[in-house]
Amino acid sequence: MSSEEHPAPPAAPGKKARLSREIVLSTALTLVDAEGLDALTMRRLGQELGRDPMSLYRYAANRAALLDGVSELVLNELAIIPDDPDWQSQLRRIAHDLRLLALRHPNVVPLLVTRPLSTPLGLRPLGTLRPLEQILSLLIDAGFAPVDALHVYRAYYGYLYGHILNELQEFVVDPEENEALLRLGLHRLPPKEFPRLRALAPVLADYDGMAELDEGITILLSGLAARLPLPEAPAKP
Amino acid sequence: MSSEEHPAPPAAPGKKARLSREIVLSTALTLVDAEGLDALTMRRLGQELGRDPMSLYRYAANRAALLDGVSELVLNELAIIPDDPDWQSQLRRIAHDLRLLALRHPNVVPLLVTRPLSTPLGLRPLGTLRPLEQILSLLIDAGFAPVDALHVYRAYYGYLYGHILNELQEFVVDPEENEALLRLGLHRLPPKEFPRLRALAPVLADYDGMAELDEGITILLSGLAARLPLPEAPAKP
DNA sequence: GCAACTTCTCTACAATGTAGACTGTAGGCG
DNA sequence: CGCCTACAGTCTACATTGTAGAGAAGTTGC
Structure with missing residues (x-):
């Protein structure tokens, strides 16, 4: 095509x-x-x-295919260009990009997350697989063995998707009325059973998703780097 | 009948x-x-x-409520009993439990992930919020400040959910025919565009989800522990 | 036995995805 | 020019879905 x-x-x-x-x-x-x-x-x-x-x-072909098409279209907005030779900062940038993409299309996120669950890898829209391929490529170019690249990818993308889901779950509405709605909602929780959650209401309201994502990524990437045999700087003088 | x-x-x-x-x-x-x-x-x-x-x-009340009920029912299978005073091993155990739960009810996972996206925190089924409350409690009891507990929770649960999604996405069918189907699927990918992915086919086939989850959790938890002010062992002689 | 309930059933309807046959239009070939 | 074929778009029709609203059946207390 x-x-x-x-x-x-x-x-x-x-x-x-x-x-x-x-x-x-x-x-x-x-x-x-x-x-x-x-x-x-x-x-x-x-x-x-x-x-x-x-x-x-x-x-x-049918409604499901249309949904797949929409997922693909959204994921195409994610540009993975290996301009930076440092794989860590590269992955960090992609993470932030994907987060912003998700915030820009929150209604599509359920699709991104759900459709692959019912579609075997090889049958997914190509646009959906491209990030995977490109990240693998990026990691292998950075010196990882293919198996380890897959390893890194899984931990990285897992956390990334999880974070995005988490953040969107706490968001739900626009941040202006967020706090009010949130309190209102929490108010309904039985105090005996949910003391901690209720006490955290004000903190929940100002959630800095970007900062938390960044910190998580830092922990993960440095942890992974420390644990995997990576030939230091890649041969790129 | x-x-x-x-x-x-x-x-x-x-x-x-x-x-x-x-x-x-x-x-x-x-x-x-x-x-x-x-x-x-x-x-x-x-x-x-x-x-x-x-x-x-x-x-x-309606079909959506029924789906919420099912999510709740599934999450009720997750027992969070603070028998172990070590928060890290505690969280690790819960992670493995939740993973097994998800593998036991893979068809429910889309619900677990998707429903909260359209329901503000306070309006969710209580059973859905209980793990959150209990984990917060566990962390606070372990000596974390409430804000930090929330912090840890988010990173932890984010990664956990992400991992589960990842693993289920690669699974799709039962492991017996998994390898065959996977290869078959990957076979369709244009070799020029997806060399890395295709080359990894055999490795993709034997994915040890449990081990990867465990490693990710280790990295995350120790990273978080190193970064947050935690009063060492809790006052529990 | 009666009355006030709760629980369950029946009928009906609007909305959805989609099959199948049809209409229109554009281009190729004599 | 007239006809044929291919394809884009339309029309009609139908099975399946969630659910409203009125009522039947069953249960319980007096």
Whole structure:
């Protein structure tokens, strides 16, 4: 699928241009971003595009495939360019990028996390696997043995995804009303059973996700580095 | 369908006894375990219980609430008993327990991960929050300041969830056919674009999730311990 | 036996994903 | 130019879903 030839309708995709997979998917994404996953029905998306819902099936085999497409589209926003020779700072940067990506598309995160659970590795959208490949590559280039690279990747990506989920779970709404809502919610918890949680309400409210991610990454990476045989600086004078 | 008359409420989840929330939820759980989340429709669950689908609404306000109930039920299987005074080994044990729990109910994991994303903290099922409270308690008892306890919790639980997701994503099917399927899947990847991943196929096949989890936990916990002011051994002679 | 409940059932409806047949349009070939 | 084929988009139809609302059946206290 070397679909790259037509940069045709960049200016005004207005109303009646021919549909294309990219148009469909990006409209789907903006819909999801704006109104959540449930709003993404075939009918609704069709309406958004001014087309019959059935026309979508030319561009995605079914709803699940459409969701996969959206995940892929989002992950494509993540650029992994090996400009920095230091694998640690490289991974750190990617982590922050992915975090910001998730914050930009919070409604897509369930997809990113959930879809792979029901799709074997080899059958996933390629865009989904590209970060994995690139990070492996990055680590191997940095001097890790392939097996160890996989090792590092798993610990790193595991923590990263976990952190993102955690952070989004505490977020839920925009930070302005966050504190109020949070307190309101916590208020309902039985004090006898949840003293610690309730006491932490004010602290919960100002959660610096970026700082915590950074610290976790630091711990993990240095821990991994200390534990794995890495030929010091790579041969790149 | 023999309509056995079991007046025993606790022993056997009989056939014609009065319904109860526990019966409904546990039947839902076994259904999900056996056939996946999609199989859990109101009609199907009703049929499984020999009751009209509508009767379920006495025990769960709607389908979402039912899913929450199932999450809660699963998380209740996780026992957090502070028998060990060492917080690190405590957390390590819990991590392994949760991992096994997830492997026992893989189809429920999407729920565990996804539902909190759309439910503010205070409105979640209590059973879902109990681990959080108990772990905080455990850490505070071990000498951490509440803020630091939260800190540790986040890094710990983040990594833990991430790892579980990772592991389940690579699993997908039972380990017997895993290797075959995996290779088959990877085979489809364009070699030019995914050389590293394809080369790692054999290694991917024997993934020791338990060992990797343990190592990650070790790194994280010792890193956290080194970084936070902890009054050594707690005052417990 | 009656009355106030709770529990369970029946019927009905709107929304969803999607199959299958159809219409329109664009281009190639005589 | 007229016809044929391929493909983009549409229309109709249907099975399946969650759930509202009214009622039936069963249980309990007097």
